[in-house]
Amino acid sequence: MQRTPGLDYLRGLAAFGVMVYHVTLWKTAVSADMTIARIGVYSVPIFYILSGITLHKVYFDRMGFNKKDLKYFLLKRFFRIYPLMWFASILILFLFDRYPGIFHTILSFSGLFAFVFWDNDFPNGIWSVGNELVFYTLFPFIVLLSKRIKSSLFWIFTAGLVVHILYAYLGFRSSLSYWDSWHLYTNPLNQLFFFISGITLSNYSYLIKFSKIINILILLLCTILFVTIPAKGDLLHLIIEENRLYFSFICIGICMVFMQIKQEAPYIVHKPLSKLGEISYSVYLLHPIVYFTVLKIPVMQLAHSDLYWLYVLSVVTLTLIISLFSYRYIERFFINVGSRLVST
Numbered sequence: 001m002q003r004t005p006g007l008d009y010l011r012g013l014a015a016f017g018v019m020v021y022h023v024t025l026w027k028t029a030v031s032a033d034m035t036i037a038r039i040g041v042y043s044v045p046i047f048y049i050l051s052g053i054t055l056h057k058v059y060f061d062r063m064g065f066n067k068k069d070l071k072y073f074l075l076k077r078f079f080r081i082y083p084l085m086w087f088a089s090i091l092i093l094f095l096f097d098r099y100p101g102i103f104h105t106i107l108s109f110s111g112l113f114a115f116v117f118w119d120n121d122f123p124n125g126i127w128s129v130g131n132e133l134v135f136y137t138l139f140p141f142i143v144l145l146s147k148r149i150k151s152s153l154f155w156i157f158t159a160g161l162v163v164h165i166l167y168a169y170l171g172f173r174s175s176l177s178y179w180d181s182w183h184l185y186t187n188p189l190n191q192l193f194f195f196i197s198g199i200t201l202s203n204y205s206y207l208i209k210f211s212k213i214i215n216i217l218i219l220l221l222c223t224i225l226f227v228t229i230p231a232k233g234d235l236l237h238l239i240i241e242e243n244r245l246y247f248s249f250i251c252i253g254i255c256m257v258f259m260q261i262k263q264e265a266p267y268i269v270h271k272p273l274s275k276l277g278e279i280s281y282s283v284y285l286l287h288p289i290v291y292f293t294v295l296k297i298p299v300m301q302l303a304h305s306d307l308y309w310l311y312v313l314s315v316v317t318l319t320l321i322i323s324l325f326s327y328r329y330i331e332r333f334f335i336n337v338g339s340r341l342v343s344t
Contacts, residue, residue, distance in 0.1 A: 004057070005274060006261025010254070011050050012276025014043040015283040018125075019319060023291060023312045027304075032231040032238050041238050042226075042247050044128045045194040047284075049255040051132060052198020055139055060203070065144045072342045077136050079338025081129060082111065084331055088123040088285045095293055098122070119186040124288035127186045134188040135195040142199060157200045164193035168244035178235035185239060197252050201259060208256060215257045222253045275324075282323035282331060290319045 021040025024030060030037040063069045089108055092098050100108070100122045107113035113120040114130030121127065145152040167190045172181050184190065201208070210218070229246050231237045238247060264270045276283070294300050294315055303311040 004259065004262060005264050005270065006258035007050055007053060008277030009261065009265070009273040010046065010258040010277075011280045012273050012278075012283075014046045014050075015280035016276060017043040019283055019287040019316065022288065023315060026291065027308055030235065032233055032235050035227050037235055038226060038231075038238060038247070041235060042251055045191065045248065045251050046255060047128065048131065048135070048191055048194035049198040049201070049251060051135065052195040052200075053202040053255065053259055054198075055136075056199045056202035059139070060143055060146075063140065063143050065140060070140060073140065074136075075342050076338050079334045079341075080331075081132065083334040084281060084285060084326065085111075085126065085129060087326070087330055088126075088289060091286075091289050092123045095289065114188070118188060119183045123285065125284055128191075129285075131186070131188045131191050135192065138192075138195075139199075142196070146203070153200060153203055157196055160193040160196040163189060164248065165245065168239070169241055172236065172240045174236065174240065176236065178239070181236060181239075193248065194251070197248075198255065201252070201256055205259060208260065210260065215260055218253055219257045222250045222257075226250050276320075279320070279323040279327040279331075282326040283319060286322055286326060287315070287319040290322060291315050294318065 017036075017039040021030075021036050021043070024036050025040065030040075032038075059073055063073060086109060099105070104113070104117065104120070104122060107117050108120060108122050108126065111130070111133050113126075114133040118130050118134075119127050120130060142153070142156060145156065167184075171184055171190065178185070225246065229243060231243055237243060265273070294311070295304060300311060300314065303314070
């Protein structure tokens, strides 16, 4: 399948946004009215939408509900996700002497935490990878239903939206904080609508062919709304009631625009954004490890206290460099291993 540059660009920007959000969060308090907080909270849903778009584009036409096709899909996903997840987990064990116990270690390394302990933070950020594993499990069934019953994707989308609304209005208690609601927020069912939305966008992409001017206007409108929607105080106000729906559809709109970018941008834009998209998984999983490892260096502890901008610059730069190597020698290596296995 020919790559869609726009999806790579947005994936890279989302990963970079999460990283900037975290290095802000780990130093200062953030609130719902801060743009960086909104980027941090809703970059992960953008990942889910992009995942739905990509999986549909790559697998929908070729996938049947048979042993061969399921093996192909699951092996490709396994070698895309697990090696880096294991690498990050091993780094946490050795660099921070952080051992969660045999039970949680088994859950983390096996991926089973996604189904029973989804707010797992070993390593940091792994909860969203766990959500992806749940979505991968559901994907073949969505494909099967969509192929056998023509209208089924519409009803799957509708059911996902209903669940999304129920979580937004009934799932959370406004008296609790965002972090007190973390277990509920990270539940895959609370995030599933984004993945289904991505599949739906891709499925109806033949109808979504707007002019460049219209797409620019949609993106501009989504950006303005994203920044200006009223929300203050605790981050919980970004994920409940009508704000949850507003931000969710803004994210869908942004992904819809980038999905239509089929031609590469000028080299000076394309090269860094496409590379950032390539290494986005490494950036996402490794930046917390880099941040807290650098904090162990005495001179960087001073920078962390007195020259935080320098500390952030160092962490971001080092994360990008390490992620380039991680993608080349870990991610791409195992992607190729998976490709060779499914071709035999």
